Every structure is written in C-alpha cells, then in structure tokens.
Amino acid sequence: MGNKIAVLGAGTMGPGIATTYALQGYEVSLYSRSQSTLERAARVVASNMELFVEEGQLDIAAADAAKGRIRYTDSVEDAVEDAWYIAETVVEKIPVKTELYALLDRILPENVIIASNTSSLNIFSIMPERRKSHTVIAHFFAPAHILPLVEVVRGPETAEDVMAQAIALHQQCGKTPVRMERYIPGFIVNRMQGALTREVVHLLENGYCSPEDLDLAVKTSLMPRGMLLGLVERMDFAGLDMMVNGLTNKSYQPAPDPGEPKMFFDAVARGDLGAKTGKGLFDYSHLSYEELLQQRDRMLMQSVALAKAFMEHPLHKTEA
Numbered sequence: 001m002g003n004k005i006a007v008l009g010a011g012t013m014g015p016g017i018a019t020t021y022a023l024q025g026y027e028v029s030l031y032s033r034s035q036s037t038l039e040r041a042a043r044v045v046a047s048n049m050e051l052f053v054e055e056g057q058l059d060i061a062a063a064d065a066a067k068g069r070i071r072y073t074d075s076v077e078d079a080v081e082d083a084w085y086i087a088e089t090v091v092e093k094i095p096v097k098t099e100l101y102a103l104l105d106r107i108l109p110e111n112v113i114i115a116s117n118t119s120s121l122n123i124f125s126i127m128p129e130r131r132k133s134h135t136v137i138a139h140f141f142a143p144a145h146i147l148p149l150v151e152v153v154r155g156p157e158t159a160e161d162v163m164a165q166a167i168a169l170h171q172q173c174g175k176t177p178v179r180m181e182r183y184i185p186g187f188i189v190n191r192m193q194g195a196l197t198r199e200v201v202h203l204l205e206n207g208y209c210s211p212e213d214l215d216l217a218v219k220t221s222l223m224p225r226g227m228l229l230g231l232v233e234r235m236d237f238a239g240l241d242m243m244v245n246g247l248t249n250k251s252y253q254p255a256p257d258p259g260e261p262k263m264f265f266d267a268v269a270r271g272d273l274g275a276k277t278g279k280g281l282f283d284y285s286h287l288s289y290e291e292l293l294q295q296r297d298r299m300l301m302q303s304v305a306l307a308k309a310f311m312e313h314p315l316h317k318t319e320a
C-alpha cells in the first residue's frame with residue numbers, strides 16, 4: 001500500500017469517497033472533467049468535514065488537515081500519478097468506463113489496483129486483459145462518508161492479494177468491507193432493495209396502504225429488528241422449521257412485475273422527483289435541499305453508531 005489514492009469522478013459519490021480516504025491520512029487526488037464539478041465537490045467535502053466536527057467526531061485541526069490532503073484536478077494523468085489505488089466512480093455508462101479503463105491501461109504501472117464503484121455493471125468484462133488481476137469492485141453506499149458498508153467484489157481473475165488489500169484499506173478507514181466471491185448484478189444490498197422496491201410499488205400502486213403507513217410499518221418492525229438481527233440471523237429466531245413451512249406452503253407469492261406504475265410515472269412527469277425537488281411521495285418543501293441532507297446525515301450518524309454497537313456484540317457465536 002502506498003500513500004496516494006486517486007478518486008476518478010466527483011459527482012454524487014466521489015466527494016464522500018475522497019473524504020473517507022483523506023480522513024484516514026491518504027493523499028487523495030479527485031478528478032472530474034469540469035472545474036464547476038470540482039468546485040462543487042470541494043464544497044461537499046468541506047461540508048462533510050464540518051458535520052464530523054459538529055457531531056464531535058473530529059477536531060477542527062484534523063478536519064483542516066484532511067481537507068488539505070485532497071487535491072482537485074481535471075486531468076486523469078495528473079490524478080493517477082504515483083497512486084497505488086484508483087477508486088473509479090464516473091457515471092454509470094459502459095462506454096465512459098470502457099474509455100477510461102483503456103486510458104488507465106496505457107498510463108498506469110501494472111501493479112496499481114483499479115477499484116470500481118459501479119452499482120451494477122460487470123466491469124470485469126470490459127477491463128483490459130492485463131489489468132484483470134488487479135481489478136475489484138469496491139461499492140460504497142450514499143452518503144459514502146457516513147454509511148460503513150463497502151461491498152468488495154472479486155472478478156474471475158482478481159488476485160487474492162488484491163482482494164486482501166482492498167479489504168484492508170477499507171477496514172483501516174473504519175468502513176465495513178464485505179467480501180463477494182463473484183459478480184452478480186446488484187451485489188448483496190441492491191438485490192435486497194430491488195426485491196423490496198417491487199413490493200413497495202405493488203402495495204402503493206394498488207392502494208393497499210398509504211406511503212405513510214407503509215414506512216411506519218417497516219420503521220417499527222423490519223428495520224429496527226434488522227439492525228440487530230439482519231436477515232439471516234432473523235431466520236434462526238423465527239425458526240428454520242417455520243421457514244421450511246413457509247417455503248413448502250408457498251404462502252408468499254412475489255408481487256408481479258410492476259410495469260410502468262402510474263403513481264411514479266405521473267410524479268416524474270410533474271417534476272416531483274423527491275428530496276432534490278422538494279417533493280416526491282412526501283413533501284419536503286419546509287427545508288432547503290442542503291438543510292434536508294444535513295438533517296438526514298446527522299440522524300444517519302446516530303443509527304450507524306447503533307448498528308456498529310450491535311455488530312460488535314452479535315448474538316451468535318463468532319470465531320474470534
């Protein structure tokens with residue numbers, strides 16, 4: 001491991017990822033094509049650090065030092081110079097990632113690790129051949145500076161040492177890396193979320209309950225219990241005989257394909273895109289977008305602290 005990391009892409013995810021590495025003491029270069037994106041990214045990084053200071057997780061001197069470790073550049077060549085690890089987080093489009101990987105292949109020494117933050121693409125199939133042993137997916141969750149999970153996914157030719165280094169890096173940064181031995185679209189969490197989203201759309205679109213009551217139901221049951229038991233340990237507490245009964249009786253039938261649910265398509269046509277426009281399925285117009293994100297992030301930090309405490313004391317026996 002060296003001391004310099006390049007984060008390529010400074011949109012929604014790049015600033016949070018750069019914040020994470022800089023806080024751990026790495027020199028980070030954050031690349032984006034345009035100066036305006038880089039300027040916005042610098043403001044987001046500053047506000048991330050401010051939040052940690054306000055919440056008592058960082059002192060001002062450490063926040064200033066971490067901010068000073070991030071350098072902003074509009075040149076890929078400049079960004080990757082001397083970097084041992086590249087966090088690629090450009091837009092989720094195959095042609096864009098393909099072109100970037102071809103450029104990286106031309107300019108990087110062979111032992112540099114390329115880690116993509118893709119949410120769903122099989123980037124292993126578009127990576128130039130000789131880079132495949134040094135490629136992983138390291139998938140963060142938004143907001144990346146707050147949520148601990150990083151799904152670290154192995155490609156068919158990824159070297160074990162590269163997996164180990166990617167995992168060690170994120171452990172060192174206080175994240176919770178989770179290993180996936182091979183690629184599947186959506187990895188773990190977006191597959192869970194995708195299955196749940198289908199049910200949410202089905203229940204709302206067909207008027208089984210209101211959006212308020214749906215959220216109330218899960219926030220007072222599934223979610224708090226899930227923070228403690230997850231989804232697998234939960235099965236042990238329900239009883240595997242109950243699970244077997246349920247599976248045998250086919251008592252649960254998944255919701256049908258939602259097609260083009262009117263409720264969602266109409267909202268988008270009206271311009272009600274959610275928090276970012278002040279209105280989606282709920283109304284947020286009492287706060288600016290920035291205030292809303294700040295409030296969300298403060299509260300998220302509290303629930304992450306609780307989740308971490310639960311992780312440290314699992315109910316089942318562990319090897320340690």
Ligand SMILES: NC(=O)c1ccc[n+]([C@@H]2O[C@H](COP(=O)([O-])OP(=O)(O)OC[C@H]3O[C@@H](n4cnc5c(N)ncnc54)[C@H](O)[C@@H]3O)[C@@H](O)[C@H]2O)c1
Pocket residue numbers: 009010011012013014031032033034037088089090091092096117118119120139140141142
């Ligand atoms: N947004 C999320 O919540 C989220 C969560 C986890 C992972 N991801 C993944 O992270 C990656 C980045 O997502 P994002 O939401 O931050 O993206 P984004 O659309 O906000 O932009 C990312 C960056 O890509 C750059 N970009 C756009 N077109 C480009 C081009 N033609 N050439 C070079 N750079 C270009 C932009 O300038 C920007 O710096 C994607 O792979 C996405 O799947 C996103």
